[in-house]
Amino acid sequence: MSGEVIQLKRQTPTLTPILSLTATAMNSVNAIILDRMQSEIPLIPALAGHLIAGGGKRMRPMLTLAGAELVGYQGTRHHRLAAAVEFIHTATLLHDDVVDGSETRRGKEAANIVFGNPATVLVGDFLFSRSFELMVEDGSLKVLKILSGASAIIAQGEVDQLTAQRRIETSEERYLNIIGAKTAALFAAASRIAAVIAECGEAEEQALDDYGRNLGIAFQLVDDAIDYDTGTAEMGKNRGDDFREGKMTLPVILAYARGSDEERRFWKDAIAGFRSEDEDLAHAVELIRRHDAVAATRERARHYAARACDALAIFPDGKARAAMVEAAQFAVSRGY
Template sequence: MTATIHSIPRRAEPSLQPLMALVADGMNSVNEVILGRMQSRIPLIPALAGHLIAGGGKRMRPMLTLASASLLGYGGSRHYKLAATVEFIHTATLLHDDVVDGSGMRRGKQAANIIYGNPATVLVGDFLFSRSFELMVEDGSLKVLKILSGASAVIAEGEVDQLVAQRQVETSEERYLAIINAKTAALFAAACRIAAVVAERSEADELALDSYGRNLGIAFQLADDAIDYDSDASEMGKDQGDDFREGKMTLPVILAYARGTAEERTFWQEAIAGDRNSDADLAQAVALIHKHEAVNATRERARYYAQRAIDAIAAFPPSAAKSAMTEAAEFAVARRY
């Protein structure tokens, strides 16, 4: 990365609380839509969907839709269904991801695929995708439909690209950033941008919110990468070392491999190929990552993108929404879970 990394002026402990307080009333309306639209005459569908949806996730993406609408002074109600749409898209991708990855935990409890099996998990993910498109069509805006459907396609491309890159130890930092821009940041960007569409604001405002969401999404994913090698399962809500055992070339590994000795590179080649995945091997991987300051470097890159997110909304007038969105970017980097 060629850009200069700037540190965000740090608060004592950045929090999501201002963002959550800002959108609390609106999220009640969003949750009503979510609970209503995940229902089905087939009992397994709401049971499986509810296992994940009620599982205590941060709900960052729908909250960002509501916060962006607040930033723009939007007083209508269209954004409630659209925020639910964003959450359905996100939940569907999580269900599919857990099947692809063979994950054992999600949000601190057993992943849905472990309880209900892979076929049901995939199909309920498909159901939630379908519900999301119903909600898009109901909104009636072709522009909103284009933004959200386009993001859904990009997310799928990013997931496939990550699958192709899996166990490829020579994956570059540039390639990895392209993957997370697609699989994570695209939905953050869309979640924010659609607020400007429903508020009938300018293309410049749309692009500013798109940039905020995209950079926040990259920062969020990079922080996740760091957390996987710097926290335990009780903090993360998933098994420590999942990325390592799945052979994922996340940024801490990419940096540790690039900075490693010939002997260390041999370890990484064997580990990423799947030949070294014991607890002792994970401990060695964590030690090498910390030896080469790869977690700290990953968090520094996350701070760079978080600052870009903050800069993207700099032109909007001061407000509770702007302040909450700024602190949300700080929180994305500083969090431990």
């Protein structure tokens, strides 16, 4: 095992290496997903397929598959578990869109707009149930504990985010706790279970957990920066969604902390829901740019991505480790 520190590349990273690494296994995962979202109730596969077929980077199941490659796992258990991970993620997206009243997801109408809130919530519940069926079929209590624990943490994080909504006093510490729960917990669990099924030691389990957790935080930081930094065509959702929903993400927290008294009055009104027109969003973007809040958010993301890469240093150098390092680099350099 090596104790080296892995340096981040300077060239523009892509997901190509990890996509190539996991392509064959991902075909098996997609087949399981397609099979398990079927039901004799036609609305269920129609609604689930609306989101699942809508694209997405499949980052979370890819981490399970790439982690299995990294530790030299030779079986097929990771296929069903990666599908379980994707079902957990998809269920949370369906529920989130209802909670947020989202109108678009991945560049098209959100499921709640097409099918209505009740059906969207219930199909989300169906996908959660399917994920637990897949975990139970795997037969490992340890895997079940990791993934079920992550599911509970995600739900707690979403509730915490809801209670922090429209609260201008939300601190950076609380924000990091929220994204650590609602996003990073599943990244960590998806990565860790690869070491569990390969019967690795605690050090390898923890290293993959650390990789996934830090990558998840970096990923969410960039998502939150993009909301104030990128056009709708690139990101596949409406620019300014977080602003209109009164979410206290890091760009806003930093701009508020660095702002003048007049700027702070604007932020208090905006986060409370009194300033939500297009011109208010434009002013918010200008204030965030003025105080370099997007740049600072991306810089924090780079810090967490570097920590994710460093966590992999205990594993031998090779194609799998290089692909996972580049995935972390991509997470912080992306514009969508």
